[in-house]
Amino acid sequence: MTSEPHGLPRSDSGGVADVGGPASASGRTRGWRRLLRPAFVGAVVIAVAALLWRQRDDVIRSLESISPLNVGESLLLGLVGAWLPGLVWRNLLASQGYPTTPAAGQRAFFVAQLGKYLPGGIWNLVAQVALARELRIPGRQAASATFLTLALSVLSALLLAGLTLPFALPELLAQYWWAFLAVPIALVMLHPRVVAWWSAAVFRLLRRPGESVRLSWPVLVRAVVLLVLSWVAFGLHFGILVRALGTDVPSLRLLSIGVFALAWVAGFLIVIAPAGAGVREAVLVFGFASFLPAGALLTMAVLSRVLLIVADVLLAGVMAATGWRGVRRHASGTAGSAP
Numbered sequence: 001m002t003s004e005p006h007g008l009p010r011s012d013s014g015g016v017a018d019v020g021g022p023a024s025a026s027g028r029t030r031g032w033r034r035l036l037r038p039a040f041v042g043a044v045v046i047a048v049a050a051l052l053w054r055q056r057d058d059v060i061r062s063l064e065s066i067s068p069l070n071v072g073e074s075l076l077l078g079l080v081g082a083w084l085p086g087l088v089w090r091n092l093l094a095s096q097g098y099p100t101t102p103a104a105g106q107r108a109f110f111v112a113q114l115g116k117y118l119p120g121g122i123w124n125l126v127a128q129v130a131l132a133r134e135l136r137i138p139g140r141q142a143a144s145a146t147f148l149t150l151a152l153s154v155l156s157a158l159l160l161a162g163l164t165l166p167f168a169l170p171e172l173l174a175q176y177w178w179a180f181l182a183v184p185i186a187l188v189m190l191h192p193r194v195v196a197w198w199s200a201a202v203f204r205l206l207r208r209p210g211e212s213v214r215l216s217w218p219v220l221v222r223a224v225v226l227l228v229l230s231w232v233a234f235g236l237h238f239g240i241l242v243r244a245l246g247t248d249v250p251s252l253r254l255l256s257i258g259v260f261a262l263a264w265v266a267g268f269l270i271v272i273a274p275a276g277a278g279v280r281e282a283v284l285v286f287g288f289a290s291f292l293p294a295g296a297l298l299t300m301a302v303l304s305r306v307l308l309i310v311a312d313v314l315l316a317g318v319m320a321a322t323g324w325r326g327v328r329r330h331a332s333g334t335a336g337s338a339p
Helices: 025-054 056-064 070-097 102-117 123-132 139-168 170-175 177-189 192-205 217-242 251-269 279-287 294-334
Strands: none
Touching: 070 139, 070 217, 070 294, 102 123, 102 294, 123 139, 139 177, 139 192, 139 251, 170 192, 177 192, 177 217, 192 217, 217 251, 217 294, 251 279, 279 294
């Protein structure tokens, strides 16, 4: 352990106080963060409002053909699907030695998630790192937890799609059997030792120093189970909207779960589309094209996106309102002990 230099004044908390200069670097950093927060919120509000305004006609048409009860059920399932990844993020942070209180951790995750509606595909990560630092969590650990949550989301989505679509549409297995090779690949990629390997490779690719992420089997299994449940909730959310069209689609639930998972992965990979806008809708329409007309499917796909935007905004708003006290309690509880 390195000893402290002699002769330097100490702060009230026992550390070495800042000396020299009119302001410390940490003070300047906090000042910039205070300026960036309203800018981030303003940019998100403008992006979400523009997205909703462009899709207003499709939303109005879809609402005319579906009951308020079905809309409420679909929104509730969307809330569940969006909430579960936040638990995974907190669990992954805790496995790295940085536990958070539920209120503080969920605030950091869900407020930052609104950044995905900005073009570029990185702003939710940037916001997540900034909010995690308020909890005395180093940016590297926050970023690795976010990257790992996204990677596990993609792998669990591919795994679930490979397990559901062959039963929902058996003809797919005969025509596109090669696509379902993603299932064993996903299983291999989810092995803890393989996770450690590809997480270290990501750090090298990004030219960021960092150790590989080593997860125990219980942590990894819990994360995958929560993410699979999230995809199930999202799939059922879209299935309710499709069912409202009045067409009898065989194996509707399985088909909705598998198609929605694939649609999300496609939208995620096209990073130039904010939150996969347009890409996800195209895959959803294609997945049900043999059962329903494209126009009706598109209106429901657009309504699905709007409901999920509402779910994200509600979660961020609730967590922001209830999380400030949790942030202060978390910071005071970790003061002097954070690395």
